[in-house]
Amino acid sequence: MGKKNKEPQVCFLPEGMRGPVAPGTRVDRAARNLGVDLQSVCGGHGKCGKCRIRLLNSAGAGQSVAALSPPTKQEAAFLSEEELREGWRLACQSRVLSNAAFEVPKESRSGLQLIRKQPGPKCVTPDPAVRSQTVKMPAADPTSPSSDWKRLAGQIAAGAGKNCLYPDAAMLKTLPETLGSGREVAAVLRKDGECIGLLAPTGRALTGVALDIGTTTLAAYLCDLYTGEVLATAAEVNPQISCGEDVISRIAYAAAEKAGRKELQHLVVKTVNRMIASACAQAGIAADSVADMTCVANTCMHHLFLGIDPAGLGRSPFAPVVTRGLDLKARDLGIQIAPGAYIHMLPAVSAFVGADTVGVMLAVDVYPAKETVLIIDVGTNGEIVLASGDRLVCASCATGSALEGATLSCGMRAATGAVERVRIEPETLAVEYAVIGSVGDKHAPAAGICGSGVIDAVSQMFTAGIMKKNGNLDRRCLAPRLKRNGNDVVFVVVPAEETAGGRDIVIDQDDIRAVQMAKGAIHAGVRLLMAETGARSVDRVVLAGAFGSVIDPVSALSIGLFPEVPPEKVSTAGNAAGDGARLALLSLTMRRRAAVLADKMETLELTAHPNFQREFAMAMHFPHMRPRHPGTR
Numbered sequence: 001m002g003k004k005n006k007e008p009q010v011c012f013l014p015e016g017m018r019g020p021v022a023p024g025t026r027v028d029r030a031a032r033n034l035g036v037d038l039q040s041v042c043g044g045h046g047k048c049g050k051c052r053i054r055l056l057n058s059a060g061a062g063q064s065v066a067a068l069s070p071p072t073k074q075e076a077a078f079l080s081e082e083e084l085r086e087g088w089r090l091a092c093q094s095r096v097l098s099n100a101a102f103e104v105p106k107e108s109r110s111g112l113q114l115i116r117k118q119p120g121p122k123c124v125t126p127d128p129a130v131r132s133q134t135v136k137m138p139a140a141d142p143t144s145p146s147s148d149w150k151r152l153a154g155q156i157a158a159g160a161g162k163n164c165l166y167p168d169a170a171m172l173k174t175l176p177e178t179l180g181s182g183r184e185v186a187a188v189l190r191k192d193g194e195c196i197g198l199l200a201p202t203g204r205a206l207t208g209v210a211l212d213i214g215t216t217t218l219a220a221y222l223c224d225l226y227t228g229e230v231l232a233t234a235a236e237v238n239p240q241i242s243c244g245e246d247v248i249s250r251i252a253y254a255a256a257e258k259a260g261r262k263e264l265q266h267l268v269v270k271t272v273n274r275m276i277a278s279a280c281a282q283a284g285i286a287a288d289s290v291a292d293m294t295c296v297a298n299t300c301m302h303h304l305f306l307g308i309d310p311a312g313l314g315r316s317p318f319a320p321v322v323t324r325g326l327d328l329k330a331r332d333l334g335i336q337i338a339p340g341a342y343i344h345m346l347p348a349v350s351a352f353v354g355a356d357t358v359g360v361m362l363a364v365d366v367y368p369a370k371e372t373v374l375i376i377d378v379g380t381n382g383e384i385v386l387a388s389g390d391r392l393v394c395a396s397c398a399t400g401s402a403l404e405g406a407t408l409s410c411g412m413r414a415a416t417g418a419v420e421r422v423r424i425e426p427e428t429l430a431v432e433y434a435v436i437g438s439v440g441d442k443h444a445p446a447a448g449i450c451g452s453g454v455i456d457a458v459s460q461m462f463t464a465g466i467m468k469k470n471g472n473l474d475r476r477c478l479a480p481r482l483k484r485n486g487n488d489v490v491f492v493v494v495p496a497e498e499t500a501g502g503r504d505i506v507i508d509q510d511d512i513r514a515v516q517m518a519k520g521a522i523h524a525g526v527r528l529l530m531a532e533t534g535a536r537s538v539d540r541v542v543l544a545g546a547f548g549s550v551i552d553p554v555s556a557l558s559i560g561l562f563p564e565v566p567p568e569k570v571s572t573a574g575n576a577a578g579d580g581a582r583l584a585l586l587s588l589t590m591r592r593r594a595a596v597l598a599d600k601m602e603t604l605e606l607t608a609h610p611n612f613q614r615e616f617a618m619a620m621h622f623p624h625m626r627p628r629h630p631g632t633r
C-alpha cells in the first residue's frame with residue numbers, strides 16, 4: 001500500500017476493494033464507500049455483533065493497535081480476548097488510523113441472501129396508463145408556418161380523435177431532431193392527453209416496470225403493458241441495509257448523519273436504475289423506452305425513495321408526510337426510464353401500514369370477504385390484515401428481525417449456508433437439518449440459521465419437550481444437544497465440526513425470547529383485530545412475503561404464530577406486494593381499486609390498545625394460552 005498518500009489506505013478481501021479514507025473513518029463506512037457488502041443489523045450501534053471483520057497481519061503486521069482505534073466496550077461484549085488478539089473487530093466500532101487490510105467473512109455479508117421475489121401467476125385485463133400511436137409528421141409548410149408540437153398534436157388528434165393534448169417539457173426538447181428527420185414516430189400518450197415521449201416505431205409493445213422496495217430487498221418486474229407478460233425480473237438487496245437493518249435504524253440514520261437522507265435516497269435510486277438496466281438488457285430493450293412505472297414500499301421506504309424526511313414516522317403521533325397515491329415524473333427522482341414517464345406510487349394507509357400492504361391486498365383480492373381471511377406479511381416488520389365482511393382492519397406488529405433470523409445469536413438471513421429446516425426425532429432427540437445451497441445429500445457447510453429454520457427449531461423443541469410452554473429450555477431434559485454455556489443452557493442445532501465457522505450453531509434462551517416476542521406480537525394483534533371485527537374464528541390464512549413462502553405452516557401453527565385453522569387452510573401468496581405493483585402497472589382500474597382499498601383499511605394502533613398487554617402476555621406462551629390448542633401440553 002502506498003505510503004505517500006497522507007490518507008490511510010484500506011483494502012477489503014477477498015474482493016480486494018481498496019481506496020484511501022480520511023483518518024478516523026469508521027471501518028463500516030469505509031467498506032460502504034468502496035461498495036463492500038457488509039451487514040449492519042443494528043445500524044452501526046454496536047448492538048448486534050454482525051459486522052465482524054478481521055484485521056489482517058499482512059497489511060499491517062503488528063499494527064492491530066496502530067491501524068485501528070482501540071476496541072470499544074461493545075466489541076469486548078461480542079469478541080473474546082483471543083478473537084481480539086487474532087484481529088477480529090466490529091467494523092462499526094473501529095476507526096481507521098493507518099493502512100489496513102481486512103477480511104470480510106461470509107457471515108458478515110448481507111448480499112448472499114436468497115431473494116425470493118418471483119412474480120405470481122395473478123394477471124389482469126390490461127388497461128395501462130399509457131398507449132402509443134404511430135404518426136408521420138408532415139413537413140413544415142412555408143406558406144403557413146406552425147409549431148412542431150402543433151403539427152404533431154394535429155396528427156395525433158387526426159388519428160385518435162383526441163384533441164386535448166399537451167406536451168411533456170423533456171419530450172419537447174427531442175422534438176426538432178426527431179421530427180426534422182421526417183420519420184414515423186410512436187407518440188407515447190397518457191390517458192389525460194399528455195405526450196410523454198417519442199419512440200422509434202419498432203412495432204413492439206410498450207413496457208413498464210413494477211417496483212417493490214422492501215426494507216431488505218428490492219424487486220423489479222419489466223412487463224409488456226399490452227399483454228401483461230413479465231418480460232424480465234431483477235432483484236437486489238436494498239443497499240440501505242448498510243445504514244441499518246430496520247426502518248427505525250434508517251430513520252435514525254437519516255436524522256443523525258450529515259446528508260443521511262440524501263445518501264439513503266441515492267443508494268436506493270442507484271440500485272433501482274441498475275435493476276431496470278439489467279431487466280431491460282435481459283429483454284433486449286432500451287431503458288429509455290420504458291414508458292411507465294409503479295412502486296410499492298412500506299411508508300418509511302416510500303419516504304426515503306422520494307427524499308422525504310421520515311422523522312415523523314418514528315415519533316408520536318407517527319404522522320406520515322403523505323399517504324395518498326402519487327404520480328411523479330421519474331426523472332425528478334433520478335430514475336432512468338423514458339424522460340417524460342411517470343412513477344405511480346401506490347397509496348399507503350399509515351406510518352406503519354404502507355403501500356406494500358395495499359399491494360398485497362390488491363393481489364390477494366379478498367375484499368369484500370365472504371369468509372374471515374387473515375393476511376400476514378412477515379418481513380422486517382409484521383403487517384396483518386383481517387378481512388371480514390365489509391371490513392378490512394389492519395395493524396403493524398413490532399416483530400423485530402427475529403423471524404427473519406438476522407438478529408439471533410447464530411442467525412442469518414436466508415442465504416447460502418443458512419439452516420432452513422430442522423427436525424428433532426421425538427424418541428431419540430436426534431437433529432436433522434437442511435442447509436440452503438446443499439446439493440443432493442451433500443450438505444453445504446452451515447453458517448447460521450435463518451427465519452424458517454428458527455421457527456422449525458423452536459416448534460420442534462417444544463413438541464419434543466426440550467422447551468417448556470413458557471419458552472424456558474428444560475434443563476432436566478436429557479437431550480444430547482442441550483449444552484451448558486456458562487450459566488446458560490443452549491440448544492445445539494449444528495455442532496461446531498459441521499459448520500463453516502467451526503462454532504456451534506445454537507438457539508439460546510434470548511433467541512427463544514425474541515421469537516416469543518415476535519410471535520406474541522402477531523398473535524395478540526390478530527386477536528385484537530378479531531375482537532374489533534367481531535370475528536370468532538379465522539377461516540383462512542394467507543402468508544405473504546418471501547418469508548411467508550418458505551415457512552412451514554405446521555411449525556407456524558404449532559408455535560401459535562396465528563390462531564388455529566386446519567393446515568390446509570393456510571396458503572402462501574409469494575411476493576404479493578410486488579404482484580400488487582404489477583397489477584397497478586397494467587391496469588388503471590387496479591390503481592383505482594388500490595385507492596379504494598387504502599381508504600377502506602382501518603388501522604388499529606396495537607400498542608395503544610387497552611387489551612394489548614394482556615393479549616400479548618397470553619400469546620407469549622407456546623403455543624398460546626387461549627383458546628386451547630390441540631398441541632398444548
Ligand code: FES
Nearest residue numbers: 046048049051092
Ligand atoms: S454491531 Fe456493528 S452493525 Fe451491529
